[in-house]
Amino acid sequence: xxxxxxxxxxxxxxxxxxxxxxxxxxxxxxxxxxxxxxxxxxxxxxxxxxxxxxxxxxxxxxxxxxxxxxxxxxxxxxxxxxxxxxxxxxxxxxxxxxxxxxxxxxxxxxxxxxxxxxxxxxxxxxxxxxxxxxxxxxxxxxxxxxxxxxxxxxxxxxxxxxxxxxxxxxxxxxxxxxxxxxxxxxxxxxxxxxxxxxxxxxxxxxxxxxxxxxxxxxxxxxxxxxxxxxxxxxxxxxxxxxxxxxxxxxxxxxxxxxxxxxxxxxxxxxxxxxxxxxxxxxxxxxxxxxxxxxxxxxxxxxxxxxxxxxxxxxxxxxxxxxxxxxxxxxxxxxxxxxxxxxxxxxxxxxxxxxxxxxxxxxxxxxxxxxxxxxxxxxxxxxxxxxxxxxxxxxxxxxxxxxxxxxxxxxxxxxxxxxxxxxxxxxxxxxxxxxxxxxxxxxxxxxxxxxxxxxxxxxxx
Amino acid sequence: xxxxxxxxxxxxxxxxxxxxxxxxxxxxxxxxxxxxxxxxxxxxxxxxxxxxxxxxxxxxxxxxxxxxxxxxxxxxxxxxxxxxxxxxxxxxxxxxxxxxxxxxxxxxxxxxxxxxxxxxxxxxxxxxxxxxxxxxxxxxxxxxxxxxxxxxxxxxxxxxxxxxxxxxxxxxxxxxxxxxxxxxxxxxxxxxxxxxxxxxxxxxxxxxxxxxxxxxxxxxxxxxxxxxxxxxxxxxxxxxxxxxxxxxxxxxxxxxxxxxxxxxxxxxxxxxxxxxxxxxxxxxxxxxxxxxxxxxxxxxxxxxxxxxxxxxxxxxxxxxxxxxxxxxxxxxxxxxxxxxxxxxxxxxxxxxxxxxxxxxxxxxxxxxxxxxxxxxxxxxxxxxxxxxxxxxxxxxxxxxxxxxxxxxxxxxxxxxxxxxxxxxxxxxxxxxxxxxxxxxxxxxxxxxxxxxxxxxxxxxxxxxxxxxxxxxxxxxxxxxxxxxxxxxxxxxxxxxxxxxxxxxxxxxxxxxxxxx
Numbered sequence: 001x002x003x004x005x006x007x008x009x010x011x012x013x014x015x016x017x018x019x020x021x022x023x024x025x026x027x028x029x030x031x032x033x034x035x036x037x038x039x040x041x042x043x044x045x046x047x048x049x050x051x052x053x054x055x056x057x058x059x060x061x062x063x064x065x066x067x068x069x070x071x072x073x074x075x076x077x078x079x080x081x082x083x084x085x086x087x088x089x090x091x092x093x094x095x096x097x098x099x100x101x102x103x104x105x106x107x108x109x110x111x112x113x114x115x116x117x118x119x120x121x122x123x124x125x126x127x128x129x130x131x132x133x134x135x136x137x138x139x140x141x142x143x144x145x146x147x148x149x150x151x152x153x154x155x156x157x158x159x160x161x162x163x164x165x166x167x168x169x170x171x172x173x174x175x176x177x178x179x180x181x182x183x184x185x186x187x188x189x190x191x192x193x194x195x196x197x198x199x200x201x202x203x204x205x206x207x208x209x210x211x212x213x214x215x216x217x218x219x220x221x222x223x224x225x226x227x228x229x230x231x232x233x234x235x236x237x238x239x240x241x242x243x244x245x246x247x248x249x250x251x252x253x254x255x256x257x258x259x260x261x262x263x264x265x266x267x268x269x270x271x272x273x274x275x276x277x278x279x280x281x282x283x284x285x286x287x288x289x290x291x292x293x294x295x296x297x298x299x300x301x302x303x304x305x306x307x308x309x310x311x312x313x314x315x316x317x318x319x320x321x322x323x324x325x326x327x328x329x330x331x332x333x334x335x336x337x338x339x340x341x342x343x344x345x346x347x348x349x350x351x352x353x354x355x356x357x358x359x360x361x362x363x364x365x366x367x368x369x370x371x372x373x374x375x376x377x378x379x380x381x382x383x384x385x386x387x388x389x390x391x392x393x394x395x396x397x398x399x400x401x402x403x404x405x406x407x408x409x410x411x412x413x414x415x416x417x418x419x420x421x422x423x424x425x426x427x428x429x430x431x432x433x434x435x436x437x438x439x440x441x442x443x444x445x446x447x448x449x450x451x452x453x454x455x456x457x458x459x460x
Numbered sequence: 461x462x463x464x465x466x467x468x469x470x471x472x473x474x475x476x477x478x479x480x481x482x483x484x485x486x487x488x489x490x491x492x493x494x495x496x497x498x499x500x501x502x503x504x505x506x507x508x509x510x511x512x513x514x515x516x517x518x519x520x521x522x523x524x525x526x527x528x529x530x531x532x533x534x535x536x537x538x539x540x541x542x543x544x545x546x547x548x549x550x551x552x553x554x555x556x557x558x559x560x561x562x563x564x565x566x567x568x569x570x571x572x573x574x575x576x577x578x579x580x581x582x583x584x585x586x587x588x589x590x591x592x593x594x595x596x597x598x599x600x601x602x603x604x605x606x607x608x609x610x611x612x613x614x615x616x617x618x619x620x621x622x623x624x625x626x627x628x629x630x631x632x633x634x635x636x637x638x639x640x641x642x643x644x645x646x647x648x649x650x651x652x653x654x655x656x657x658x659x660x661x662x663x664x665x666x667x668x669x670x671x672x673x674x675x676x677x678x679x680x681x682x683x684x685x686x687x688x689x690x691x692x693x694x695x696x697x698x699x700x701x702x703x704x705x706x707x708x709x710x711x712x713x714x715x716x717x718x719x720x721x722x723x724x725x726x727x728x729x730x731x732x733x734x735x736x737x738x739x740x741x742x743x744x745x746x747x748x749x750x751x752x753x754x755x756x757x758x759x760x761x762x763x764x765x766x767x768x769x770x771x772x773x774x775x776x777x778x779x780x781x782x783x784x785x786x787x788x789x790x791x792x793x794x795x796x797x798x799x800x801x802x803x804x805x806x807x808x809x810x811x812x813x814x815x816x817x818x819x820x821x822x823x824x825x826x827x828x829x830x831x832x833x834x835x836x837x838x839x840x841x842x843x844x845x846x847x848x849x850x851x852x853x854x855x856x857x858x859x860x861x862x863x864x865x866x867x868x869x870x871x872x873x874x875x876x877x878x879x880x881x882x883x884x885x886x887x888x889x890x891x892x893x894x895x896x897x898x899x900x901x902x903x904x905x906x907x908x909x910x911x912x913x914x915x916x917x918x919x920x921x922x923x924x925x926x927x928x929x930x931x932x933x934x935x936x937x938x939x940x941x942x943x944x945x946x947x948x949x950x951x952x953x954x955x956x957x958x959x960x961x962x963x964x965x966x967x968x969x970x971x972x973x974x975x976x
Binding site for chain 2: 091092093094095097098099107111112113114115116128129130131132142143144145147148149150151152153154155156157163164193195197200202210212214272274277279280281282283284285296307309310311313316336338341343344347348349350351352353354355368369370371372373374375376380381382383384386397401403404447
């Protein structure tokens with residue numbers, strides 16, 4: 001009897017007909033422009049056509065970046081003033097739905113496990129702590145306490161439960177009508193770096209370089225058909241571009257690239273609009289240079305009092321320039337340079353990679369791509385004697401071996417010479433590049449070895 | 461019905477900006493020709509064996525594919541690339557009119573991504589009655605992001621999937637655009653005409669490694685070894701490369717830390733509303749058991765693609781690798797015929813067989829000359845030089861060495877050591893292990909104000925004389941004055957002596973403190 005009454009009660013509620021489910025939501029983004037910086041930062045500009053009534057109204061902006069920094073949002077449109085902004089990130093889930101329904105009336109459909117017959121009831125949610133407590137008519141029940149199937153149907157979703165984080169803005173408008181409104185905000189989750197492919201022809205002393213912009217989107221939101229601009233730099237951030245000794249920039253350049261500049265930053269606009277999907281890695285070409293001069297060099301740096309138990313491979317260094325006259329002729333945004341060489345069959349093979357920072361045009365670069373199999377250095381502290389209470393004499397022997405069929409030149413460096421260190425004797429002349437470091441340019445014959453000895457007069 | 465096209469069209473028309481290009485999608489299922497070059501893990505020492513579950517090396521994979529490029533703009537999808545692809549490193553050549561951009565999506569088609577990517581999509585909800593088997597279907601739209609929830613809008617209102625106890629499942633009309641079953645790289649290109657092209661795709665991929673494995677058989681007199689070596693290649697990638705021209709590269713390459721977009725296998729968990737029931741409430745407790753309710757709330761743990769490395773095939777092949785070519789400053793070992801680099805497998809190819817390599821066995825120690833009263837066992841080292849005179853003279857890549865000798869007609873393992881990369885002409889020393897019968901002992905025998913006299917005694921329990929070498933680590937400021945003449949190695953005093961069969965050798969020395 002009761003069931004019949006409840007059923008009629010249900011029919012009185014606004015039952016939705018089969019064809020009244022609203023259509024699937026569409027991406028609400030308008031004309032999107034994205035400016036991406038290096039330090040996990042992007043500026044999004046989204047111009048949407050909105051129909052705004054006169055006076056005060058609340059406008060929703062779905063499909064903003066899920067990693068939006070809401071405090072950076074600005075909204076501009078003809079005759080539109082912002083009253084307040086809200087960023088709702090209470091996400092729609094069964095649990096949130098049930099908790100927000102406390103005090104509300106829901107519909108239950110019970111299924112008889114033996115016959116499949118369905119019974120509908122209206123119920124009021126009293127609590128949703130741990131389990132769901134319901135009032136059905138004049139009795140109190142725990143939802144599905146008997147384990148039997150029960151469908152729970154909510155009439156509506158509370159307004160602030162969202163499938164995705166949503167921005168809403170209350171605006172004061174002077175007139176009614178459809179007009180473009182521009183939303184601007186900063187977001188994390190988007191980043192870019194450069195990737196360079198360098199095909200090195202050792203015999204010709206030339207290198208072909210392609211540069212790719214690699215764009216990643218982890219913001220949780222796709223940006224559809226976006227006008228994209230990349231900025232080589234991180235505003236307000238960065239670590240001062242600190243580079244250790246032996247890093248890639250050997251001599252910073254002083255030339256200005258032809259590319260567009262804004263303040264201190266070079267700008268790299270993508271040539272056409274593109275859709276940046278969520279969790280996507282996208283690459284677009286920005287540099288293609290053929291036959292730029294390049295050379296291979298070998299470097300080995302020994303620490304103070306360093307004795308190597310075994311011969312150590314010298315570093316393989318690829319030297320080239322980013323200058324207009326003799327090099328790549330461009331400023332290079334930070335990224336990774338991957339170096340390839342052709343094998344005996346002519347197939348390019350990977351021979352190492354090195355990261356570079358933002359590099360001005362005209363710089364001399366030296367990229368350490370790996371260690372040489374055939375060129376090795378063995379450093380030994382031969383003798384260490386106390387001359388008097390103030391001074392020590394240290395004799396070093398460096399044995400350089402070359403198993404290649406061509407002679408090679410190794411830049412051999414001894415570090416740790418700070419203070420008033422003097423080189424008392426040496427078997428070949430060194431350059432003192434700084435108080436700290438002596439450099440010998442050692443020619444090692446083909447399939448042969450060379451020995452350098454030096455005696456240091458030090459305080460320590 | 462409103463099926464794939466309708467949704468796609470609706471999407472593209474919705475944008476205020478110029479409509480998305482009428483774009484055709486061409487899928488290339490796999491490579492026609494593939495070339496795999498395997499590089500060793502940068503940080504792994506020669507001593508460390510390959511861990512098939514955790515391969516930290518990488519590979520350069522170059523594929524050629526024959527592709528029909530339609531006129532106009534198209535998306536070319538390269539399916540069947542390695543799962544560990546580093547998309548930043550991809551090089552694509554051979555498109556007659558170049559390419560506009562390359563893309564790689566981290567999402568693969570899975571039960572997870574199907575739900576995760578379906579926000580706002582229209583699905584069919586199918587319910588089957590457990591009692592009668594009757595099937596009812598109704599339309600629904602997914603209204604929640606999949607982050608722990610699946611809320612559907614049905615004609616009757618809003619419902620949560622999997623909270624009812626009914627047999628119910630969403631049915632999708634189509635796979636969301638851009639989800640592939642296998643790792644995929646895609647390229648957007650624009651061609652003036654329809655054309656068939658041979659394109660090349662190269663990229664680096666993680667999840668590979670290789671090393672050399674040496675087997676040395678020591679002759680009866682201990683002066684020669686027969687050396688045999690394998691190149692052991694391993695892949696923990698999910699993609700197999702059939703009939704691949706395969707190479708291995710020795711030498712150390714610089715690698716940078718790069719952020720690699722991990723493949724999305726989000727462990728999606730669908731949660732319901734609180735579903736604690738009265739029979740869950742423990743007796744004599746006033747608090748509901750939180751953990752228990754949380755566990756029960758996870759109604760469905762959706763299946764996760766498990767990348768199990770359980771079924772490694774270990775393949776030995778009969779071909780022989782010729783001596784390596786020089787590639788820049790590296791060495792490239794080429795397997796002479798195409799082989800299959802299978803997913804989750806290890807493959808071994810012979811690359812070296814040198815019989816009668818001249819070797820010497822040494823027993824070696826580094827000693828603290830101030831030691832008093834303790835004994836130490838010497839280390840057995842196999843020494844040779846990588847020259848043709850010794851029967852070698854070819855680049856030796858790093859790897860482990862097993863040393864065997866014949867005893868009573870069968871091989872006995874004498875020890876296991878390792879070898880770093882050794883160029884031609886270098887000394888080769890293989891530490892085989894500790895020798896239980898060659899033992900040193902240092903004793904204090906006399907002392908004065910600033911000196912101490914010590915005796916080093918070495919004993920040999922074998923019926924043959926052995927070569928013994930001790931290097932002394934002299935503390936800075938101390939002077940070691942031996943009674944016998946010592947040479948120097950690595951800047952250290954070196955005592956080299958032959959210890960007679962079943963005999964002893966002694967060295968007396970004085971340590972003088974020069975500091976005062």
